[in-house]
Amino acid sequence: MAKVEFNIACTLCEHLKDSLFTGLNPEDLSRINNHKTCIQYKKGQNIFYEGTRPTGLYCMNGGKVKVYKNNVQGKEFIIYIAKPGDFLGYRALLSEEFYQATATVLEDAKICFIPKESFFEVLQKNPVFMKRVVQAVCHEMGIMEEKLAELAHKSVRERLAANLLMLKETYGMEGEGSFLIDLALSREDLASIVGTATETVIRLLSEFKSEGLISFEGKKIRVLEPKKLAKQADLIVA
Amino acid sequence: MAKVEFNIACTLCEHLKDSLFTGLNPEDLSRINNHKTCIQYKKGQNIFYEGTRPTGLYCMNGGKVKVYKNNVQGKEFIIYIAKPGDFLGYRALLSEEFYQATATVLEDAKICFIPKESFFEVLQKNPVFMKRVVQAVCHEMGIMEEKLAELAHKSVRERLAANLLMLKETYGMEGEGSFLIDLALSREDLASIVGTATETVIRLLSEFKSEGLISFEGKKIRVLEPKKLAKQADLIVA
DNA sequence: ATATTATTCTGACAAAAGTCATCTTTTTCG
DNA sequence: CGAAAAAGATGACTTTTGTCAGAATAATAT
Secondary structure, rough: OOOEEEOOOOOHHHOHHOOOOOOOOOHHHHHHHOOOOEEEOOOOOEEEOOOOOOOOEEEEEEEEEEEEOOOOOOOOOEEEEEEOOOOOOOHHHHOOOOOEEEEEEEEEEEEEEEEEHHHHHHHOOHHHHHOOOOOHHHHHHHHHHHHHHHHHHHOOHHHHHHHHHHHHHHHHHEEEOEEEEEOOOOOOHHHHOOOOOHHHHHHHHHHHHHHHOEEEEEEEEEEEEEHHHHHHOOOOOO | OEEEOOOHHHOOOOOOHHOOOOOOOOOHHHHHHHHHHEEEEOOOOOEEOOOOOOOOOEEEEEEEEEEEEEOOOOEEEEEEEEEOEEEEHHHHHHHOOOOOEEEEEEEEEEEEEEEHHHHHHHHHHHHHHHHHHHHHHHHHHHHHHHHHHHHHHHHHHHHHHHHHHHHHHHHHHEEEEEEEEOOOOOOHHHHHHHOOOOHHHHHHHHHHHOOEEEEEEEEEEEEOHHHHHHHOOOOOOO
16 A cells, blocks of 8 residues: 655644644744654554554544554454544653554544654753653553553443543534544444453443443444443442 | 651662662752652551642652552552652652552651652753653553553453562562562452452462462462463463 | 445353352461 | 451352354445
């Protein structure tokens, strides 16, 4: 598959305000802008692979990407779903290690690649930016700690409910008092987010549906009762 | 319980070489040193609590501390066990959030407290130090990602084996071709590390013991067959 | 449009792990 | 030291969840 390039100035990027580059001074932003390469990816294409060495940073301009690990039995665990404005692959870049995860396009994406050197240059010249990056990384880490504890002690039902609510927070589009999760996720992907088997997700989703908590809209899920779903996520109904 | 202070110059700290402060220039190190407060804690005492605001950084000079989250049902999940040389509570400090976990002393500890201001001053003045901190945080994050995937798809038996090996790497003392895990962990704590019930840990440990993989030495565990344990953990044996 | 493939769904069953109860052994502390 | 509390151990039982097999539906490609 040939790589399709596109170009958009960072200053004109509609997702600049959502990204860590926001507030960067014009000089630094133009340094990033002048060295970046922007590529359009189709669903199913890979951005980077576990075990390879990062050579730069990816910045999402459009689409959705899943970042996941594969275990020995080939089972996927999705660590993160990136949306426009998000950085991709910064963890391994900053720790100077190999990628520990693979990134694959879920919905056709536009992604800009910023070479390591340019990114590090701005990072080192600009303490305010550096601080913002550190803050973001540490925030992410807090989310991971939360997920760890959740995975350790919550049932699959609770985790599914919690994850649907998280997806609603990030990808939810409000309408008629409910929220459509604007993400074309397969049941398999959802299982890889929750950390369970596909069949279990299917069964629980239809339970939630028959309980009136969610509904299906094509491949997407609509959250009808966030509060009731939250109750499912927090409590063990004994 | 009265707080017992102690004092030791950072330059003379035997764990300096293991800590992120290693290689710091004398000026910066003395800034840290001049503002720190060092306290001795007894087993069971708390260093900080989930939900409170960090006011500085803790640097371990002796002992062992568990960092954990409590869930709704009161079940603990241990995120990290800190040893001399480790920083404690830097995540929340750097992300400027509340603590998301509680820190409790496992083995009598000596811990130095560095006020937020002093730490941030050195961090901002010293880009090399900043880079080292970022690198460490991102490395930690990689470990968490690993743990997440493990928790999601491995059995309790595999996770227990993997965690025993990890503890062996960090706290193992070699002798007679085997490794004593130098950590007085209760079965309950071990269960909180693995993310399972205490009874399950007890049963699996005695299985491992009868299979000749480990032995008990007082409250401590000796790893007799790391390679066989690695096979149990479904890890690639190097 | 139709064949092919992938995804979703359902049922039956087995295995893993949690819970509860009880007992024994250690540890702690007055 | 000895009583009380905590930790460790074991058995019986239940619940949850994973696995396998097969059918129905949807998506994709030729």
